[in-house]
Amino acid sequence: MIDPVPPALVFVAGALLVPFFKGNLKRAYLLALPVISFINLVSFSKGVHWTLPFLDYELVLARVDGLSLIFGYIFHLISFIAIIYALHVEDDLQHVAGLVYAGSAVGVVFSGDLFTFFVFWEMLTVASIFLIWTRRTRAAAGAGFRYLLVHSAGGLCLLAGIVLHVNQTGSISFDFIGLGGPGSYLIFLGFGLNCAWPVLHPWLTDAYPEATITGTIFLSAFTTKAAVYALARAFPGTGALIWIGAAMTCFPIFYAVIENDLRRVLAYSLINQVGFMVCGIGIGTHLAINGAVAHAFNDILFKALLFMAMGAVMYRTGKINGTDLGGLYRTMPLTCIFCMVGAASISAFPLFSGFVSKSMVMEAAAEGHMRIVWFMLLFASAGVFHHAGIKIPYFAFFSHDSGLRPREAPTHMLTAMGLTAALCIFIGSFPGYLYGLLPYPVEYVPYTAAHVVSQTQLLFFSALAFTLLLLSGIYPAEMRCVNLDADWFYRKGGRLFLFVMDRTFNGLNSVCDRYLAVGFARALGRFSQDAVARLSVYALASLWALVGVSGTRLEVRKRKVYENVRKGTLPVGLGAAMAAVFIMLLFLLSR
Amino acid sequence: MKDDNASNKHGPESGEVSAAPDKADDHGRYLFDNPRNVKRLLICFYVSLGILLLVDLLVHKHPNFGWEKWPEFYAVFGFVACVALVVAAKYILRPLVKRSEDYYD
Numbered sequence: 001m002i003d004p005v006p007p008a009l010v011f012v013a014g015a016l017l018v019p020f021f022k023g024n025l026k027r028a029y030l031l032a033l034p035v036i037s038f039i040n041l042v043s044f045s046k047g048v049h050w051t052l053p054f055l056d057y058e059l060v061l062a063r064v065d066g067l068s069l070i071f072g073y074i075f076h077l078i079s080f081i082a083i084i085y086a087l088h089v090e091d092d093l094q095h096v097a098g099l100v101y102a103g104s105a106v107g108v109v110f111s112g113d114l115f116t117f118f119v120f121w122e123m124l125t126v127a128s129i130f131l132i133w134t135r136r137t138r139a140a141a142g143a144g145f146r147y148l149l150v151h152s153a154g155g156l157c158l159l160a161g162i163v164l165h166v167n168q169t170g171s172i173s174f175d176f177i178g179l180g181g182p183g184s185y186l187i188f189l190g191f192g193l194n195c196a197w198p199v200l201h202p203w204l205t206d207a208y209p210e211a212t213i214t215g216t217i218f219l220s221a222f223t224t225k226a227a228v229y230a231l232a233r234a235f236p237g238t239g240a241l242i243w244i245g246a247a248m249t250c251f252p253i254f255y256a257v258i259e260n261d262l263r264r265v266l267a268y269s270l271i272n273q274v275g276f277m278v279c280g281i282g283i284g285t286h287l288a289i290n291g292a293v294a295h296a297f298n299d300i301l302f303k304a305l306l307f308m309a310m311g312a313v314m315y316r317t318g319k320i321n322g323t324d325l326g327g328l329y330r331t332m333p334l335t336c337i338f339c340m341v342g343a344a345s346i347s348a349f350p351l352f353s354g355f356v357s358k359s360m361v362m363e364a365a366a367e368g369h370m371r372i373v374w375f376m377l378l379f380a381s382a383g384v385f386h387h388a389g390i391k392i393p394y395f396a397f398f399s400h401d402s403g404l405r406p407r408e409a410p411t412h413m414l415t416a417m418g419l420t421a422a423l424c425i426f427i428g429s430f431p432g433y434l435y436g437l438l439p440y441p442v443e444y445v446p447y448t449a450a451h452v453v454s455q456t457q458l459l460f461f462s463a464l465a466f467t468l469l470l471l472s473g474i475y476p477a478e479m480r481c482v483n484l485d486a487d488w489f490y491r492k493g494g495r496l497f498l499f500v501m502d503r504t505f506n507g508l509n510s511v512c513d514r515y516l517a518v519g520f521a522r523a524l525g526r527f528s529q530d531a532v533a534r535l536s537v538y539a540l541a542s543l544w545a546l547v548g549v550s551g552t553r554l555e556v557r558k559r560k561v562y563e564n565v566r567k568g569t570l571p572v573g574l575g576a577a578m579a580a581v582f583i584m585l586l587f588l589l590s591r
Numbered sequence: 592m593k594d595d596n597a598s599n600k601h602g603p604e605s606g607e608v609s610a611a612p613d614k615a616d617d618h619g620r621y622l623f624d625n626p627r628n629v630k631r632l633l634i635c636f637y638v639s640l641g642i643l644l645l646v647d648l649l650v651h652k653h654p655n656f657g658w659e660k661w662p663e664f665y666a667v668f669g670f671v672a673c674v675a676l677v678v679a680a681k682y683i684l685r686p687l688v689k690r691s692e693d694y695y696d
Contacts, residue, residue: 257680258689330621366655374656382672398623450652454659457643458669464640465673467633476681482695484688491695 006050006061007072007110008120010037011079011103018099019092027087030095034080037106041072048112057172060112066439067293071109071229073437074297075102077423078221078304085308085416086214097130098218105222109229113172114162117230121158121194124223125151131215132207143210146487150193150203158190177234188235194227195278196271198247202487204271205255209263209320213311216263220270220307221300228277228296237284242365245279246373248272249380255485256387260321260478262310262396266303269346269388272380273299279377280361283368286440291360293438298345298353298427305342305420306392309335312413313396316406322391322478327401335409336397338417345424347389347459348381353424355455356431356446363444382462389459390466395478533565539581640666 014033021029046069050061079102089095104127107120125148132144164183166172177184196204208219235241252268252275259265273295280292312335313328314320329336341352348354358381365374408414427434435442469475537558544554564570570578623629647663654660 253676254680254684255688257677258685329623363655371656378668379672379676382669383676386673386676448653449650450654453643453646453650454652454665457647457663457665460636460640460643461666461669462673463636465670465677467636469674469677474681475677476685479689480692482690482692483685484690484694 004040004043004049004062006107007037007041007044008061008103008107010040011099011106012123015096015099015103018095026095030083030087030099031080033099034076034083034102037079037103038073038076041069041076041106051112054115057115058113059116060173061107061116062110063112063174064110066437067229067232068109070293070297070437070439071225072106074225074300075105075109075222078217078300081304081416081420082214082217082221084419085217085311085413087412088410089212089214091134093130094134094212094215097127097134098215101127101131101218101222105226108226112174114166114174115172117174118155118159118162121226121230122155124194124226125155128219128223131219132211134215135210135212137210140210143207146491147203147207150490154190154193154200157186157193161186161188161190174233176236179235179238179240188238191227191230191234192244194223195231196224196227196248196274197244197278198251199486201248201252201271202485205252205264205267205485206487208267208270209261213315216307216311217304220266220303224270224274225296225300228274228281228292231278231281232289232292236281236289238282241278241282242370242373243282245275245277245282246376246380248275248278250275250376250383253380253383253387255483256383256391258476258479258483260323260480262320262322262325262392263307263314265322265387265392266306266310269384270299270303272384272388273303273346275380276358276361276377279373280364283361283364283370285364285367287360287367287444288364290435290438290440290442290444291357291364294357294360294434295354297434297437298357298424301420301427302342302345302353302424305338305417305424306346306388308413308417308420309339309342310392310396312409312417313406315413316409317404319404321480322395322399323480325396325402325404326399327397328404328406329397331405332397332408334414335417336393338414338421339393339397341421341424343389343393345428347385348455349459350428350447350452350456351425352428353434355428356434359446359451359455360444378458382458385459385462386466390463529566533562536565536578537562539578539585543581 011033014029014036018026018030044062044064046064046066048060048063052059052061079099082098082102083095086094086098101124104120104123108117108124111117111120129144129148132140132147161183162172164181165177165187166183168181168183177187179185179188193200193203204224208216211219231241249272252271256265256268256272259268277292277296277299280288280295282288310320313325313332316332317325317328319325345352345354348358362374362377362381365377409417431446435444466475540561541554541558544557549557561570561574564574565578623632644663644666647666652660658664
C-alpha cells in the first residue's frame with residue numbers, strides 16, 4: 001500500500017484540477033475527492049508523520065492523535081455533504097474555493113507546528129472569502145471586504161503572537177501554550193477572532209448570510225470549528241474561556257429573536273453554539289473537553305442542516321427574510337421535515353444529536369460548581385430552542401401564508417439534507433459511536449430519566465412561552481431593518497476615518513493646488529514677463545531722455561517697447577542694443 | 592443607481608417563484624389550512640405539558656445543585672427564561688439597535 005500523503009493535500013491539489021472536468025464527470029470527481037482524502041486519512045497510524053526540516057526548525061504536516069482525528073473525520077464528512085448539496089453549481093470558482101477551504105481546515109487540525117498551522121490558517125480566510133464574493137451582489141462584495149480586513153487583522157495578531165512565542169520558547173511546536181507571555185495573549189486573541197468571541201464576532205453575522213447558498217454550508221463548518229480545535233489544543237483549562245464562552249451563548253440569542261434574515265438568525269445561533277464549546281474548553285476537565293469536541297462534531301452537522309434547509313428555501317423562492325416567507329410546508333414538506341430535525345438537534349431534544357453533547361458541557365460546569373455559568377448555559381439552552389428551534393421552521397414553513405408555492409428542493413439537496421438529518425438522529429440515538437471517537441474516555445451517560453424529563457420540560461415550556469407570546473401578539477413581529485452590532489464601530493468608524501482623511505489630505509491638496517500649483521506659478525510667469533519688460537522700458541527711457549525724446553513720443557515709444565519685450569517681438573537691432581545695455585549695467589553694478 | 596441589486600439583495604441564484612394566483616383555491620387542501628387541525632395540535636401540546644409536569648414529580652433526581660430538586664424547576668425556568676428573553680429583546684434591544692434597512696448604504 002502506498003504511504004499516505006499529507007492530509008490536506010488531496011483537497012488542495014484536487015481542487016486545482018476541478019476546472020478540467022465537465023458535466024457528470026466533474027460531479028463524480030467532486031464527490032470522489034473527500035472519499036479519497038478520507039481513505040488517505042484513515043491509513044495514517046496515530047503519531048507524527050511528514051516532518052520536514054525548515055531552517056533550524058522542523059515542520060510537522062501530519063500530527064495524528066485523538067483530538068485532530070475527530071475534527072479530521074467531521075471535516076471530511078461535512079465536505080462530502082456540502083459537495084452533494086452543491087452539485088448543481090456550475091461556477092468552478094465556488095467548487096475550487098470550497099475544496100481549498102476544506103483542505104485548509106484539515107491542514108489546520110493536522111499541523112503539528114505553528115508555521116504550518118499559520119499558513120493553513122490564512123488559507124482558510126483566503127479560500128472562504130471567494131464563497132462570499134461569488135454571490136456577486138453588492139452586499140456580498142462589501143461584506144467580503146469587511147470579512148477580509150477583519151481576518152487580516154486577526155491573522156497579523158496571530159502572526160505577531162507566534163513570532164513572540166517562538167522567540168520566547170525557541171520551539172515552533174504547536175502544543176499547549178496557555179496564557180503566559182505577551183505572545184500567548186496575541187495568539188489567544190487571534191484564535192478568538194476566528195472563534196467569533198463577543199465584540200470580535202460581527203464578521204460572522206455580517207458575511208455568512210451574504211455568502212452563496214452552497215458556500216454558507218462550508219462556511220458554517222470550518223472557520224469557527226478550526227478555531228475551537230486550536231483553542232482545545234493550545235488553551236484547554238484557561239479560565240477566561242469559561243466566561244467568554246458563557247457570554248457567547250447568551251448575547252446572540254437576543255439578536256436572533258429580532259433578526260429578520262433567517263440565515264442571519266442561524267449565524268447568531270452559530271455563535272451561541274460555539275459558546276458552549278469555548279466554555280467547555282475553558283473548564284478543561286476531560287468531560288468538558290469531550291463535551292466541547294462532541295458538540296463541535298454535532299454542531300457542524302445540525303447547523304449545516306439548518307443552513308441547507310434555509311438555502312433550499314432561498315434557492316426555490318429567492319427570499320430569506322421572515323417577512324417574505326411563511327407557509328412553505330405545503331409544497332416543500334421534505335425540506336420542512338429536515339429543517340425540523342435540525343431544529344430538534346440544535347435544541348437538544350432527546351434522541352437528537354445536541355442532547356448527547358451539549359449536556360456534557362453543562363454537566364462539567366455543574367461538577368465544577370460554577371453556578372452562574374451553569375445558569376447562563378441553561379438560559380442559552382432554552383433560548384436556542386426559542387430562536388433556532390422554533391423561529392426558523394415556524395417563520396419559513398408555517399406562520400402566515402406567504403402565498404408562495406415553490407417546488408420541493410432538488411433531489412441532490414434533499415439527499416444532502418436527508419443524510420445529515422439521519423446522522424443527527426443516529427448520533428442522538430446511539431451516542432456510543434461518537435463517544436468512541438472523543439479524545440478522552442467517556443463515562444458520561446446522557447440518557448437518564450431525570451435528564452430526559454428535565455430537558456424535555458425545559459424545551460416544552462419554552463415552546464409554551466413561544467406559543468402564548470405569539471397568540472397574545474407580544475412576540476416581536478419580523479421587521480425589515482438593520483440591527484446594529486459591534487460592526488457599527490468599523491463600518492461607521494471606517495466612514496469617519498474616510499471622512500477625516502478626505503478632509504485632511506484632499507484639503508491639503510486643494511490648498512497646495514490653489515497657492516502653489518496655480519497661484520505661485522502664475523505669479524512667477526507674470527513676474528518673468530513683466531519685470532523684464534519694465535526693466536527694459538526704464539533702461540531705454542533714461543537713454544531716450546538723454547537724447548531728448550519727451551512728451552507723447554516718449555510715452556508711445558515706452559508702450560511700444562513694453563509690448564514688444566513682453567511678447568518677445570523686438571526688432572533684432574533693438575534687442576542687441578538692449579543686451580549691450582544690460583551687459584554694461586551688469587558690468588557697472590558688479591564692480 | 593444600483594436599485595436592481597438592492598432589491599435583489601437576496602436575489603435568486605436560480606429557482607422559480609410560483610406564487611399561487613389565488614390562495615382560496617387551495618383552502619383546506621393542506622394540513623394546517625383547517626383550523627381544527629391547528630386546534631388538535633395545540634391540544635396535544637397542552638396535554639403533553641401536563642404529562643411532563645406529572646412525570647417530573649415521579650422521577651428520581653440526582654441533582655448537582657439544590658434547586659434542581661425543586662418540583663418543576665426546569666418547566667418554570669424554561670417558561671420564565673423565554674418570556675424574559677423575548678421581552679428584553681423586543682422592549683430593550685430592538686429600540687436600541689433597530690435602524691432602517693439602508694442604514695449602512
